[in-house]
Amino acid sequence: MEVGLSTLYLTVKSFKKAIKTLTTYADECKTWEIVDEFNLRLNKLKVKILNEIKEPFSLKYTVHTPFYDLNIASLNPTIRKTTLKIIEKSMRFAWELEAKMYVLHPGFYDVFQPKKTEKFNFQSLNKLITYAKNLGIPVSVENLPAGFQTLTKVEDFEKLFNQLEFLDFSLALDVGHAYTVNQLELFLEKFQDKIGHVHLHNNDGKSDSHNSLDEGGIDWMNVVKTLKNNGFNGCLIIESTSKPLESYLKLKKIFG
Numbered sequence: 001m002e003v004g005l006s007t008l009y010l011t012v013k014s015f016k017k018a019i020k021t022l023t024t025y026a027d028e029c030k031t032w033e034i035v036d037e038f039n040l041r042l043n044k045l046k047v048k049i050l051n052e053i054k055e056p057f058s059l060k061y062t063v064h065t066p067f068y069d070l071n072i073a074s075l076n077p078t079i080r081k082t083t084l085k086i087i088e089k090s091m092r093f094a095w096e097l098e099a100k101m102y103v104l105h106p107g108f109y110d111v112f113q114p115k116k117t118e119k120f121n122f123q124s125l126n127k128l129i130t131y132a133k134n135l136g137i138p139v140s141v142e143n144l145p146a147g148f149q150t151l152t153k154v155e156d157f158e159k160l161f162n163q164l165e166f167l168d169f170s171l172a173l174d175v176g177h178a179y180t181v182n183q184l185e186l187f188l189e190k191f192q193d194k195i196g197h198v199h200l201h202n203n204d205g206k207s208d209s210h211n212s213l214d215e216g217g218i219d220w221m222n223v224v225k226t227l228k229n230n231g232f233n234g235c236l237i238i239e240s241t242s243k244p245l246e247s248y249l250k251l252k253k254i255f256g
Contacts, residue, residue, distance in 0.1 A: 001232055003256040004031030004062065005248045006199070006239040008210070011038040015046060019053065026057035029248060033237045034097070035064040042093040050097055062101040062197070062235055063094035072124035073107025073117045073150075083107075084124060088131055095135045101197045101235060102132055102139050103172045106160075109149035121150070122163050129169045140172035140197040140234075143187070145208035146180040154186045161194065170196025174239070176203050176210060179218050188223070192230040199239040200224075200251070212243035213250060224255050 005025075010018040018040055022032055034050065036042045042063075053059060070083040087104070094102045107121040125141065132139040143157065144150050151157060157171060171187075171194045178184040180203065188195075200223070202216030203209045213220050224236065236255075238248040 001228060001255065002031050002060075002235045003248065003252045004033060004060075004235050004237045005029050005244060006033040006035060006064070006237050007040055008033075008035045008064075008239055009241040009244045011035050011040050013039060015039055015049075019049060022059065023053055023057055025245065026059060028245075028252075030058055031060045031062070031100075031235060031237075033062045033064055033103070033235075033239075034099075036066045036090045036093070037064070037068055041066065042090060047093050047096050054097075061094075061097045061099050062103065062237065063090065063097065063099045064103045065105050066090055067105050071107050072128070073109060073121035075110055075113060075117060075120070080120060080124065084127060087128055091128070091132050091135055091137065095137050099137055101172075102137050103197060103199075104128060104139055104141050106141060106144065106151040111149060114149065122160070125160070126164055126167065129164065129167045133168060138170070138196065140170045142172040142174050142199070143177050144174070145177040147208075152177070152181050154183050154190050157191065157194075170194055170234075172197040172199065174199040175218060175220070175223055176201040176208060176216075176239070179203060179205055179216075180208055184218070184223070188226050188230070195227070195230075195232055195234070197234045198227065198232070198236045200236060201238065201240040201247075210239060210241040212240045213238075213247040215242060221254070224251070228255070
């Protein structure tokens with residue numbers, strides 16, 4: 001198990017600030033999840049800079065898919081195809097960064113045509129997972145929080161793994177998201193051999209607030225112990241936007 005830190009809290013900062021953060025804390029944190037969104041949206045220059053600091057500071061990267069205003073399950077074929085192109089481009093950048101994992105969001109369902117959008121969702125995930133495999137980067141599909149018409153619950157992922165059983169991908173277990181649907185323990189129990197990546201943050205069980213480890217109702221120490229006992233050997237990424245570095249250092253001190 002490798003402990004790392006997400007740049008989610010840096011997406012509203014400048015890219016220069018993000019790079020300074022990665023290099024300043026390089027002694028403490030070697031694994032960073034690059035969130036390909038907002039001010040950190042990847043392009044050739046940013047990838048070049050990230051690669052230039054990688055070896056001197058012994059950094060490793062995972063990459064989180066773009067997500068704002070995108071929907072791989074959209075009923076609008078133009079939006080759906082455009083979203084796929086944007087994510088495929090992001091995957092190519094992840095390959096250039098030699099990413100250890102690419103975290104993928106599922107699409108969102110239309111409330112009036114859920115079955116049709118579910119079909120588009122699975123078709124798009126099939127395309128993207130296959131695309132990543134051809135590039136040679138591993139993919140993990142993330143569970144989303146309560147309040148969205150998408151893959152949020154255990155039964156949703158049971159259906160996904162059944163529908164796409166011929167593909168090689170894992171579950172990116174977002175602990176905070178699972179807690180908002182009251183299924184955290186069930187996710188840990190049902191997908192012991194499917195969890196390939198983990199996002200860790202806390203909340204009150206109602207809102208997806210991405211709090212620090214100690215701000216919320218999640219018994220995060222028990223979660224990490226359960227993952228270790230289950231043989232999890234992927235990346236455990238702190239995705240807090242409140243006190244992210246403090247949360248990372250606390251986790252690393254205990255389990256890193």
